Amino acid sequence: MINRECGVYQTTYQSDMALYPVPLARYASIGSLVVLALIPALLDSHSMALVNLITLAAIGAIGLNILVGYTGQVSLGQGAFMMVGSYAAAIATARYGVPFWLGLPLGGAVAAVVGAFFGIPSLRIKGLYLAIATLAAQFIIEWGINHSTWISGGAQSTIYIPTPTFLGWEINTEFRRYYMILPVAVIAYVAALNLVRTRVGRAFIAVRDRDVAAEIIGVSVFKYKLLAFAVSSFYAGVAGALWTYYLKIANYEHFTLVTSVQYLAMIIIGGLGSVLGSVFGAVFITLLPIVLVYVVEGLASLFGFQYAAIADFLANLRLIIFGALIILFLAIEPEGLYRLWGNVRRYFRLWPYSY
Amino acid sequence: MRLRIGLIVILTVALATGLAGPATADHTIKIGGQCDRTGATKLVGVEICPGIADYVKLVNKKGGVLGHKLEYTEIEHGYLVDRGVEAYERLKRDGAVAVFDYGTPIVYALTPRHMEDKIPAITPGFGRADSTDGTVWPYIFPMAASYWSQAGAAMEYIKQKGGKRGTKVAYLYFDNPAGREGIPIMEAVAAKEGYQLRLFAVPSPGLEMGPQVIDITRRFKADWVVGHLFGRSPSVSIKELRKAGFPMDHVVSFVWGAGEADIEAAGWDLAQGYLGMQFTSPGRSLPVIQEIIKMFRDEGKEVPAYVGGVYYSRGVLNAAVVVEGIRLAIQNFGLPVTGEKVKKGYELMKNFDLGGFLPPMTVTPTDHEGGGWVRLYQVKGKEWVPATDWYRGYREEVMAQVKKVNDVHKAAAKK
Numbered sequence: 086m087i088n089r090e091c092g093v094y095q096t097t098y099q100s101d102m103a104l105y106p107v108p109l110a111r112y113a114s115i116g117s118l119v120v121l122a123l124i125p126a127l128l129d130s131h132s133m134a135l136v137n138l139i140t141l142a143a144i145g146a147i148g149l150n151i152l153v154g155y156t157g158q159v160s161l162g163q164g165a166f167m168m169v170g171s172y173a174a175a176i177a178t179a180r181y182g183v184p185f186w187l188g189l190p191l192g193g194a195v196a197a198v199v200g201a202f203f204g205i206p207s208l209r210i211k212g213l214y215l216a217i218a219t220l221a222a223q224f225i226i227e228w229g230i231n232h233s234t235w236i237s238g239g240a241q242s243t244i245y246i247p248t249p250t251f252l253g254w255e256i257n258t259e260f261r262r263y264y265m266i267l268p269v270a271v272i273a274y275v276a277a278l279n280l281v282r283t284r285v286g287r288a289f290i291a292v293r294d295r296d297v298a299a300e301i302i303g304v305s306v307f308k309y310k311l312l313a314f315a316v317s318s319f320y321a322g323v324a325g326a327l328w329t330y331y332l333k334i335a336n337y338e339h340f341t342l343v344t345s346v347q348y349l350a351m352i353i354i355g356g357l358g359s360v361l362g363s364v365f366g367a368v369f370i371t372l373l374p375i376v377l378v379y380v381v382e383g384l385a386s387l388f389g390f391q392y393a394a395i396a397d398f399l400a401n402l403r404l405i406i407f408g409a410l411i412i413l414f415l416a417i418e419p420e421g422l423y424r425l426w427g428n429v430r431r432y433f434r435l436w437p438y439s440y
Numbered sequence: 441m442r443l444r445i446g447l448i449v450i451l452t453v454a455l456a457t458g459l460a461g462p463a464t465a466d467h468t469i470k471i472g473g474q475c476d477r478t479g480a481t482k483l484v485g486v487e488i489c490p491g492i493a494d495y496v497k498l499v500n501k502k503g504g505v506l507g508h509k510l511e512y513t514e515i516e517h518g519y520l521v522d523r524g525v526e527a528y529e530r531l532k533r534d535g536a537v538a539v540f541d542y543g544t545p546i547v548y549a550l551t552p553r554h555m556e557d558k559i560p561a562i563t564p565g566f567g568r569a570d571s572t573d574g575t576v577w578p579y580i581f582p583m584a585a586s587y588w589s590q591a592g593a594a595m596e597y598i599k600q601k602g603g604k605r606g607t608k609v610a611y612l613y614f615d616n617p618a619g620r621e622g623i624p625i626m627e628a629v630a631a632k633e634g635y636q637l638r639l640f641a642v643p644s645p646g647l648e649m650g651p652q653v654i655d656i657t658r659r660f661k662a663d664w665v666v667g668h669l670f671g672r673s674p675s676v677s678i679k680e681l682r683k684a685g686f687p688m689d690h691v692v693s694f695v696w697g698a699g700e701a702d703i704e705a706a707g708w709d710l711a712q713g714y715l716g717m718q719f720t721s722p723g724r725s726l727p728v729i730q731e732i733i734k735m736f737r738d739e740g741k742e743v744p745a746y747v748g749g750v751y752y753s754r755g756v757l758n759a760a761v762v763v764e765g766i767r768l769a770i771q772n773f774g775l776p777v778t779g780e781k782v783k784k785g786y787e788l789m790k791n792f793d794l795g796g797f798l799p800p801m802t803v804t805p806t807d808h809e810g811g812g813w814v815r816l817y818q819v820k821g822k823e824w825v826p827a828t829d830w831y832r833g834y835r836e837e838v839m840a841q842v843k844k845v846n847d848v849h850k851a852a853a854k855k
Binding site for chain 2: 138
């Protein structure tokens with residue numbers, strides 16, 4: 086039966102925590118999987134590049150949300166952990182011939198170790214202070230990779246890798262790259278959804294809400310804080326490694342502090358402590374500047390302006406609109422796009438008897 | 441409800457047709473470029489990008505390339521890599537046969553795609569020095585002196601001005617891949633000539649240079665400073681060196697520390713005598729800039745202040761080599777123009793100098809740099825005055841380095 090209940094009628098904790106609260110949710114998940122798998126049939130290679138960039142960003146954003154949104158440890162080091170994953174995968178593939186599907190978990194694992202190490206300060210410091218400590222991680226890792234020739238592969242800090250192949254299938258177009266990225270993204274998404282429903286996830290949330298209280302009820306803060314850093318960095322490492330296989334190059338300048346701040350913006354816009362929100366945030370931050378290019382240029386030509394004559398003005402106007410939209414969305418719903426989506430959904434769920 | 445569905449349908453159709461783009465006439469040759477008007481290098485972008493657009497407009501006004509009009513698309517990316525990737529994919533979809541990549545990290549990221557898609561990229565002043573060898577990097581064209589050639593030229597100037605065994609040279613560089621790129625040539629030349637070379641790294645963002653300058657002037661007591669800095673740091677280096685009393689006519693800057701904006705930020709009076717390297721001829725006296733100025737006047741528009749400026753001239757260089765490459769492609773290989781033909785067209789370029797605006801550029805399959813010519817300009821009064829003619833320095837050392845690095849690439853590719 087395809088139906089929806091029109092209220093909350095859970096009678097057991099189990100049904101409350103279920104991944105699919107109603108049958109429709111299950112069909113919707115399967116349906117969206119099918120849609121995701123069929124996207125390449127509908128789009129050209131340029132739009133595919135957009136989808137790929139969003140999907141890549143979503144993986145990193147989900148990872149950061151586990152750390153910041155669920156465990157409450159603010160991190161400005163996401164870019165650095167992606168960098169670690171990226172170089173680990175590039176070194177494994179370029180120098181030792183490791184295939185990409187092994188390079189991905191490898192990049193994640195190396196990043197997890199590094200991330201857990203740089204998470205150690207979180208045991209003593211919190212909030213903004215921790216953010217600054219992770220900022221140090223960003224600088225230290227960047228400098229370290231940049232200045233050790235074995236890792237960076239020389240003065241240009243660049244490692245090229247051959248075209249990734251899977252069972253003799255060359256991944257060399259935007260469409261094929263999508264099928265390399267999509268399964269990883271789906272696994273990352275489902276794994277995160279399930280992680281936050283387990284004991285580990287509840288422990289994360291307990292640590293976030295009040296770590297002293299969490300410790301009193303028997304949650305090892307030491308273990309779970311480091312675990313959160315490790316899991317989050319694993320995601321970052323996988324995202325970084327995927328980025329490397331996507332572009333066939335590892336270069337540290339692709340993961341600067343700006344990248345870290347962008348990821349933080351994604352999860353704040355999308356909604357802290359929500360897996361789907363991370364995806365919304367990734368879409369918003371990646372897609373909006375690009376869509377604005379079309380919108381603003383379209384409007385300008387509608388009013389009869391030549392692009393070349395007012396290019397500087399348009400470029401800055403886009404930035405202003407982008408900033409204004411971020412403020413607007415946060416003002417409408419400080420809890421992010423996920424909450425906004427939830428509000429819309431709730432309205433239709435109860436429709437037409439909303440009162 | 442029906443109204444709503446109707447609206448949605450209309451919107452979808454409008455969006456779909458809007459995204460599909462307007463239909464284009466036959467034989468219009470599409471070229472594209474990226475630009476940074478808002479990001480880390482906006483000071484450069486706001487002059488380079490109009491330079492390209494104006495030159496393309498001028499060519500179209502004069503009847504196009506062998507009678508075929510050019511359609512130039514500029515995409516702003518704010519120096520962000522993901523948007524650079526998107527910009528390239530959009531240009532590719534729209535059928536661009538030649539593109540201009542903007543920004544070192546973006547050039548690096550797009551290099552494999554250019555090879556796959558066979559769309560040649562020109563990367564003047566952004567690209568990798570090793571892509572000079574077109575047998576290894578067939579679709580990447582630096583089209584201007586690489587950092588290696590610039591290092592060779594800086595050392596040549598020092599030699600001309602009386603450099604001898606024991607002369608102390610300080611290399612003051614931005615601590616990123618682009619900044620470090622000059623080091624091997626600096627070292628090779630210093631070893632050959634017996635100079636004392638010391639390296640001084642400036643960490644990002646490069647706004648603090650006090651300690652390095654004290655080291656250079658007080659402890660090392662350098663005779664020459666060769667600067668390779670970007671963004672706002674060249675102006676900081678001028679101020680700091682001046683404060684320490686270092687003679688400005690012994691400071692040679694690579695190409696990204698040699699714009700008007702850099703000197704403006706430091707103060708023209710402080711920078712008197714400072715030497716900057718160029719791969720185009722700035723100023724308004726040359727015929728190509730005069731034609732652009734005339735075009736503005738014919739349209740009854742005011743000529744913008746940046747026309748003839750250093751970075752504007754580099755924009756004109758970008759457009760000029762693309763146009764010349766397309767002209768050669770049509771002449772030798774006929775229509776329709778494709779990326780592969782433009783690539784071959786570039787490689788046929790011989791002594792192309794645009795009436796003295798460019799060095800005599802000769803591009804061959806093994807030299808995508810166009811010869812590696814530069815020219816030094818000196819700050820005098822409120823403008824850049826030529827200090828040398830077009831020249832190159834230590835070409836052998838540079839080409840040996842190109843070969844050495846590319847042998848490593850070739851070995852890695854075989855494995």
